Amino acid sequence: MATAPGHLLGQIIGNVMEEALKPVLQDVAGRHDLYLDSKGPRPGVRPGTLVTWTDDLGNSHDLDFVLERGGSPRKAGNPAAFIEAAWRRYTKHSRAKAQEIQGAVLPVLAKWNNVKPTPAAVVAGQWSAPSLQQMRSSGFVVLHLQFPTTAKVFRDAGIDIEGLGEGTPDDFWQEQCDAYTNKSYAEKRELATALRTAHADEFREFVAELECRVVRSIDYVVVTPLHGNGTQYASVRDAIQGVRSYSCGVEAAPFLRFEIRIAYTNGDVIQATFGTLADAVGFLDTFV
Numbered sequence: 001m002a003t004a005p006g007h008l009l010g011q012i013i014g015n016v017m018e019e020a021l022k023p024v025l026q027d028v029a030g031r032h033d034l035y036l037d038s039k040g041p042r043p044g045v046r047p048g049t050l051v052t053w054t055d056d057l058g059n060s061h062d063l064d065f066v067l068e069r070g071g072s073p074r075k076a077g078n079p080a081a082f083i084e085a086a087w088r089r090y091t092k093h094s095r096a097k098a099q100e101i102q103g104a105v106l107p108v109l110a111k112w113n114n115v116k117p118t119p120a121a122v123v124a125g126q127w128s129a130p131s132l133q134q135m136r137s138s139g140f141v142v143l144h145l146q147f148p149t150t151a152k153v154f155r156d157a158g159i160d161i162e163g164l165g166e167g168t169p170d171d172f173w174q175e176q177c178d179a180y181t182n183k184s185y186a187e188k189r190e191l192a193t194a195l196r197t198a199h200a201d202e203f204r205e206f207v208a209e210l211e212c213r214v215v216r217s218i219d220y221v222v223v224t225p226l227h228g229n230g231t232q233y234a235s236v237r238d239a240i241q242g243v244r245s246y247s248c249g250v251e252a253a254p255f256l257r258f259e260i261r262i263a264y265t266n267g268d269v270i271q272a273t274f275g276t277l278a279d280a281v282g283f284l285d286t287f288v
Contacts, residue, residue, distance in 0.1 A: 035071030
């Protein structure tokens with residue numbers, strides 16, 4: 001089935017947004033020793049060209065951008081930020097789109113909670129205040145590119161993304177799609193640059209907030225090896241008596257686990273528990 005012209009124009013706008021956003025994120029990555037993963041081949045790391053991550057249930061989620069710590073073109077790193085870009089023409093659809101973004105990012109975020117990645121969304125068009133707040137309340141860093149400014153950038157490039165309201169005929173939207181398709185590669189790049197320039201202040205605020213969440217260094221690491229078998233007590237009084245009678249000497253006791261606590265300079269804390277030395281070292285290796 002052919003894609004409706006109005007929907008196709010939305011995809012075009014989304015692509016322009018991604019092209020406008022990518023250099024901004026690449027600059028963040030370059031300045032803070034991060035790797036930016038975006039659509040395109042990445043042999044040895046993932047099949048295909050989509051940025052696909054899985055959640056704890058094995059479900060796949062296609063994302064727009066991921067900032068990684070310790071990543072490279074041929075090596076997957078730990079996620080530092082998951083970033084989605086989205087366009088909405090009418091506010092009445094924005095709540096559903098916000099939920100769609102959350103549905104793509106939050107399950108993957110939960111899987112990688114041990115390294116505390118940051119969720120972020122760059123949205124353009126008409127979004128209701130509750131839909132934006134919905135994402136922020138879930139921990140997202142949100143950049144909203146206001147519709148009037150975005151529409152002017154496209155209008156200056158000969159593309160009308162405002163139309164005549166919800167009753168705009170498909171023929172009109174098709175003309176706008178054709179106007180973009182007929183542009184040269186250089187002209188399409190210029191449109192993305194113009195969009196980024198028109199929203200320069202908003203992009204600066206977004207980057208500042210994103211860096212506050214993502215850029216961090218380890219303050220200290222605590223590794224606690226635990227030994228001895230646990231004892232179950234029927235009451236608090238019995239537990240108190242057990243603690244009082246416990247010997248804290250150096251006699252041998254069976255090893256139980258390693259408890260690791262990593263504290264960062266920005267206040268983030270990562271805690272993990274491992275039953276073997278190899279797993280504990282493997283975990284710590286991901287932060288080297």
